[in-house]
Amino acid sequence: MTIATAIVRGTPVFGRMFSVDKSTGLEEINAWPALMIMASFIWLAVAGLLGLVMPATQMFDLDSGHFYTTLTLHGAALAFPFSFQLMVGVGLHRSGGCVGKPITGWLPAMCFITMNLGAALLTVAVLMGFKVSLVVMFPLPLVGAQMGIWSMNTVILGFTGIYLVLACMILFYPLLGLSMLFFGKKRQDLVLSERSLNDPGMLGMTLSALTLLIAGLPLVVVGTTLLLALYGVIPMSLAAWAADPVVFQYCFYIFAHNLMEAMALMVSSAMYATLPLYLADGTRKLFSDKLANTALWILLLTSVTSFLHHFITFYPNQPASLSYWGNIMSWGTGIGAAISIFTVLATIWQHGLRAEPGIIAVLLGWALYILDGASAIVTSNVAWAYVLHGTMWQSGHTMTVILAMSLMWMGVLYHHYPVITGRKLDPVLGTWFVRLFTVGGFGAAIAMLAGGAAGMPRRFADWNQEGWMFYGNMIMIFGLILGASFVVYAYNLLQSRELGDALGQRVGAT
Amino acid sequence: MLDFLFSGWGAFWVTMGMLLPFAGMFWYVIHRKSVVDSGPGTTPPATLSRLEGYWLTAVFVIFVTINLASLKFMPIIATARAATGGLPVQEVQLTATSWSYEMSTREVEAGKPVRFAGRAKDTQHGFAVYHPDGRMLFTMLMMPGVAKPTSVVHTFTDPGTYKVRCLEYCGIAHHGMKDELTVVKSKSAT
Numbered sequence: 279m280t281i282a283t284a285i286v287r288g289t290p291v292f293g294r295m296f297s298v299d300k301s302t303g304l305e306e307i308n309a310w311p312a313l314m315i316m317a318s319f320i321w322l323a324v325a326g327l328l329g330l331v332m333p334a335t336q337m338f339d340l341d342s343g344h345f346y347t348t349l350t351l352h353g354a355a356l357a358f359p360f361s362f363q364l365m366v367g368v369g370l371h372r373s374g375g376c377v378g379k380p381i382t383g384w385l386p387a388m389c390f391i392t393m394n395l396g397a398a399l400l401t402v403a404v405l406m407g408f409k410v411s412l413v414v415m416f417p418l419p420l421v422g423a424q425m426g427i428w429s430m431n432t433v434i435l436g437f438t439g440i441y442l443v444l445a446c447m448i449l450f451y452p453l454l455g456l457s458m459l460f461f462g463k464k465r466q467d468l469v470l471s472e473r474s475l476n477d478p479g480m481l482g483m484t485l486s487a488l489t490l491l492i493a494g495l496p497l498v499v500v501g502t503t504l505l506l507a508l509y510g511v512i513p514m515s516l517a518a519w520a521a522d523p524v525v526f527q528y529c530f531y532i533f534a535h536n537l538m539e540a541m542a543l544m545v546s547s548a549m550y551a552t553l554p555l556y557l558a559d560g561t562r563k564l565f566s567d568k569l570a571n572t573a574l575w576i577l578l579l580t581s582v583t584s585f586l587h588h589f590i591t592f593y594p595n596q597p598a599s600l601s602y603w604g605n606i607m608s609w610g611t612g613i614g615a616a617i618s619i620f621t622v623l624a625t626i627w628q629h630g631l632r633a634e635p636g637i638i639a640v641l642l643g644w645a646l647y648i649l650d651g652a653s654a655i656v657t658s659n660v661a662w663a664y665v666l667h668g669t670m671w672q673s674g675h676t677m678t679v680i681l682a683m684s685l686m687w688m689g690v691l692y693h694h695y696p697v698i699t700g701r702k703l704d705p706v707l708g709t710w711f712v713r714l715f716t717v718g719g720f721g722a723a724i725a726m727l728a729g730g731a732a733g734m735p736r737r738f739a740d741w742n743q744e745g746w747m748f749y750g751n752m753i754m755i756f757g758l759i760l761g762a763s764f765v766v767y768a769y770n771l772l773q774s775r776e777l778g779d780a781l782g783q784r785v786g787a788t
Numbered sequence: 789m790l791d792f793l794f795s796g797w798g799a800f801w802v803t804m805g806m807l808l809p810f811a812g813m814f815w816y817v818i819h820r821k822s823v824v825d826s827g828p829g830t831t832p833p834a835t836l837s838r839l840e841g842y843w844l845t846a847v848f849v850i851f852v853t854i855n856l857a858s859l860k861f862m863p864i865i866a867t868a869r870a871a872t873g874g875l876p877v878q879e880v881q882l883t884a885t886s887w888s889y890e891m892s893t894r895e896v897e898a899g900k901p902v903r904f905a906g907r908a909k910d911t912q913h914g915f916a917v918y919h920p921d922g923r924m925l926f927t928m929l930m931m932p933g934v935a936k937p938t939s940v941v942h943t944f945t946d947p948g949t950y951k952v953r954c955l956e957y958c959g960i961a962h963h964g965m966k967d968e969l970t971v972v973k974s975k976s977a978t
């Protein structure tokens with residue numbers, strides 16, 4: 279039994295959802311993914327509740343400090359140790375089975391440790407007062423310490439946490455993904471469904487790993503410099519260039535924006551790989567691989583520089599030419615989306631669909647992602663940016679993109695779950711999860727966009743003016759429905775039945 | 789019309805205008821091909837290719853139209869107009885510090901362009917101006933340590949009291965960072 283399997287076994291409640299099936303000889307590709315997926319759901323359980331706490335603090339007029347604490351924890355935990363880690367877990371399981379390589383050794387361990395330890399350190403820092411939101415708002419951390427709002431020690435702790443999380447996302451995970459794709463010997467006994475790089479289901483994974491590695495490098499250099507200065511290894515004067523707000527913010531968004539795009543590439547490719555398995559006529563092929571790959575390439579090429587849309591209202595410090603470039607590139611990703619819409623719908627039209635909860639969750643997550651994409655390109659237009667930047671529209675967009683990708687991964691997980699655990703899920707509960715998630719996800723997204731349209735500020739502890747509380751109440755209602763969907767999903771995992779029950783074979787149960 | 793389109797609610801309806809046709813198509817295809825009849829489609833490939841062409845053309849046309857229409861609202865255009873319009877430009881210089889603003893004046897005239905030039909002293913701040921009816925007119929992002937102030941040129945049309953808010957999260961009292969502008973009727977006939 280590997281360490282990963284043992285940790286899953288030893289974890290109360292959540293461990294039961296993901297205990298690994300060892301009878302199939304696939305433990306080497308099941309163990310680390312099972313542990314990471316389990317950890318991601320623990321973060322979801324905590325941080326999802328915090329989502330509900332945010333509107334609650336506003337409705338009951340609680341201390342505004344609680345709102346900012348919750349905001350920082352909610353955003354950071356759901357974006358990184360939940361959503362990203364879920365992607366790493368399910369994505370690695372996919373890669374392992376596609377290329378026939380074990381997921382073992384120090385790289386997956388480092389991925390797991392840096393992500394979870396980093397997120398835990400950041401959580402402690404936030405609880406100690408480090409309320410900087412998930413995007414850090416540099417130089418707010420240092421200014422807050424100078425003003426005595428939080429201590430320098432919490433800044434060091436928080437930055438160390440963020441640094442570890444970044445190490446997972448920029449270094450260990452992409453390296454692990456690429457090393458599995460390009461190095462090591464293929465083991466036939468681990469191949470579940472073989473794929474080559476020409477396959478859209480594979481191309482996205484490769485592009486995504488490269489994007490993270492390359493777009494993250496500037497931030498790694500800046501972050502390392504700052505951290506060394508904070509720990510007193512180098513004098514602050516040597517780190518002054520990295521502490522320049524413009525330098526930090528640009529490096530931050532080159533990465534943060536492309537992180538979202540890399541996750542989108544990854545999940546799109548997972549969808550391209552999963553959809554064909556559920557076609558009614560057994561074709562197992564997309565309408566056109568070429569179109570699917572074209573969409574991925576367009577998404578990649580246009581997204582790299584579209585991060586400039588974060589600074590449109592910084593004019594003339596960001597020249598109009600760059601803002602306009604960011605505007606057009608962002609809209610270019612829409613062309614990629616249009617091609618993928620056509621590919622997906624034409625595939626289903628030509629071959630029919632076996633509508634099981636897993637694939638429906640993937641498709642509805644993708645539909646939510648399309649809504650999010652529409653809201654994203656609209657706010658990337660120079661004219662609209664001036665009336666939407668800094669409003670709840672942006673939070674709606676950030677949350678929806680992560681929510682959509684998470685729903686898609688939760689759908690893909692339906693497909694992988696029996697392989698990992700040797701158990702199967704109940705389709706009726708699955709259908710209820712999809713229904714609730716769709717209502718909650720679309721509802722919360724539209725409520726947040728509408729709040730933004732009405733000028734409701736984001737990250738703002740005073741909704742009770744100008745009629746904004748209406749949108750706050752809507753977020754609460756749809757948030758509760760969203761929360762209910764997660765409860766159903768978790769219950770389904772807890773109740774899963776063993777595949778081999780008929781044979782009297784007890785697999786993986788504790 | 790264009791003024792409404794490029795407002796907050798205009799953005800909302802454009803987004804819904806993209807979502808609804810997609811959602812309709814999405815529901816129709818999935819419902820039809822999974823519930824009604826999941827048999828293989830009989831649509832000839834040539835028809836699908838034609839559809840693909842129409843679809844991508846439509847998307848491209850929307851892309852170009854919206855982005856051309858929005859050019860008029862680029863800040864550089866308002867700046868250029870103010871410089872060449874013959875009207876005197878009113879200057880409002882402001883400095884944002886956690887959690888308040890210093891402004892060279894809080895009163896401006898309607899009908900004449902106002903140039904807001906803002907700097908942030910300590911950390912990032914915003915400067916968003918809201919119409920008395922609650923609409924947000926524009927926001928600016930200011931960062932410490934840059935050579936030039938962030939700027940926007942805006943011509944107010946309605947006299948009244950306008951709220952100013954910071955829209956860049958700047959710490960625990962961020963929501964209290966606000967101010968007011970008074971827009972008065974133009975003093976000289978134009």
Ligand code: HEM
Nearest residue numbers: 326329330353356412673676677680681736737738757760
């Ligand atoms: C359980 C129901 C949920 C509720 C009620 C909720 C509520 C909210 C609210 C009110 C905000 C905006 C805060 C602001 O900017 O003022 C927000 C932001 C956000 N939410 Fe949620 N949320 C929920 C679930 C989720 C889930 C499941 C995810 C991820 C998969 C998520 C990810 C995010 C992210 C990334 C942000 C952006 C934070 C920021 O910009 O600082 N939320 N959420």
Ligand SMILES: [Cu+2]
Nearest residue numbers: 913954958965
């Ligand atoms: Cu501020």
